Amino acid sequence: MIFRTRFAPSPTGPLHLGHAFSALTAFDMARAAGGTFLLRMDDIDRVRSKPEYETQAKDDLRWLGVRWPEPVMQQSRSEARFRAALDQLNARGLIYPCSCSRADIEAAVGAPQEGVPTHGPDGRIYPGTCRGRSMAAFTAGDAIRLDLQKAIMAAGSLPEFTETGGRFAGTHRLDANDLLTTVGDITVARREMAAAYHLCVVVDDHAQDITHVIRGEDLFDATRIHVLLADLLALPIPLYHHHRLIRDEAGKRLAKRDDARALALYRAQGKSPADIRTMLDLPPA
Numbered sequence: 001m002i003f004r005t006r007f008a009p010s011p012t013g014p015l016h017l018g019h020a021f022s023a024l025t026a027f028d029m030a031r032a033a034g035g036t037f038l039l040r041m042d043d044i045d046r047v048r049s050k051p052e053y054e055t056q057a058k059d060d061l062r063w064l065g066v067r068w069p070e071p072v073m074q075q076s077r078s079e080a081r082f083r084a085a086l087d088q089l090n091a092r093g094l095i096y097p098c099s100c101s102r103a104d105i106e107a108a109v110g111a112p113q114e115g116v117p118t119h120g121p122d123g124r125i126y127p128g129t130c131r132g133r134s135m136a137a138f139t140a141g142d143a144i145r146l147d148l149q150k151a152i153m154a155a156g157s158l159p160e161f162t163e164t165g166g167r168f169a170g171t172h173r174l175d176a177n178d179l180l181t182t183v184g185d186i187t188v189a190r191r192e193m194a195a196a197y198h199l200c201v202v203v204d205d206h207a208q209d210i211t212h213v214i215r216g217e218d219l220f221d222a223t224r225i226h227v228l229l230a231d232l233l234a235l236p237i238p239l240y241h242h243h244r245l246i247r248d249e250a251g252k253r254l255a256k257r258d259d260a261r262a263l264a265l266y267r268a269q270g271k272s273p274a275d276i277r278t279m280l281d282l283p284p285a
Contacts, residue, residue: 003035005212006205007066008075010042011053014262015060018216018246021280025243026214027066028282038208039068044075044193044200060263064273065285073208081203082195085233086144086188090135094151094232095188097142098130105129117182121222122198125184143196144189151232152176159231161223165242168220174228186225198222202229210238217242246280 007023009015015023030037039061043049058072089095100108108127109118118125131147138144152158158174188199195203205213213226220242230237266276277284 001033002211003030003033004038004208004210005030005035005214006038006040006208006210007061008040008042008201008204009057010045010048011050011057012045012048013053014264015057016261016263017266017276017280018261019057020060020064020263020276021246021282022214022216022243023061023066024064024277024280024282029212029214029241035212037066037068038073038210039066040073040075040204040208042075042197042200042204044078044195044197046076047192049076056264060267063267064263064276073204075200075204078200078204078207079194081207082189082199085199085203086195088233089146089188092154092232094147094154095135095144096130096133096147097135097138098126098133098145098185098187099139099142100126100129120183121219121225122183122186125182126186128185131185141191143187143191145185146188146229148179148183148185151228152179155228155231159227159237161227161237161240163220163223163240163242165217165220165240167217167244168242172223174224179224179228182221183225188229198225199229202226202233202235205238206230206233206235212239212241214241214243216245218245 005026007026009019027037039058041049041054041057043054086095102124105124105126108129109124126145130145135144158176160171160173162171163169186198187196189195223240223242227237263276274284
């Protein structure tokens, strides 16, 4: 079986131990399978993405021993693919423009009902204020959302995906009621971007012929969104592997603000790539 995977960091800050674990896990799995490891820069956020962070990320990864074929795909150069995907969804009547701000959404949601989820993989579950608007009414300040109810109806028999990560291993079929109550109308394009994360990752994974998506278990819930979008766009659904997260002493997942665990700092302290593997409980290279 062909094995193609990727590591796709956002160049908005220095890589930390969590990034190292994800990149090394994907690289090691690809190497063990005789497959291909790709690097992609998810730099669609042009405000926060910086060239210096991209350069530093590549330097840190090479220091770790990670290798990839050139050129590195940059998400910011995929806008034509994103527009084509949006056009495809629009042709089926599955998207609509949304003018709501975060404050508007919070005000519309009101007091939460007991037992009803308020947040999902896309953040606050959207209350549907703009649902029903036509894309003909789109203005430059609008975001674009997927009408989930229409998308489920359009999909017919909902797809399934295979997970190989230890915590979630097995076959998972999407469930309509689960999607409607815990996901809602996700954003597929934002005001300041050509597309939003969920659409970007699906389109670019297909463009790179990714067969295995290897990433942190915090993204497992978002897989339902990605599988549904792939199905709606008639794209093949990859295999998924969600690995454990690297956490701090308090059990909190590492973030880019955790500069104390930045790879550049460990390098400056004289740590070796072997030391990093030991810290992450990974086998030697």
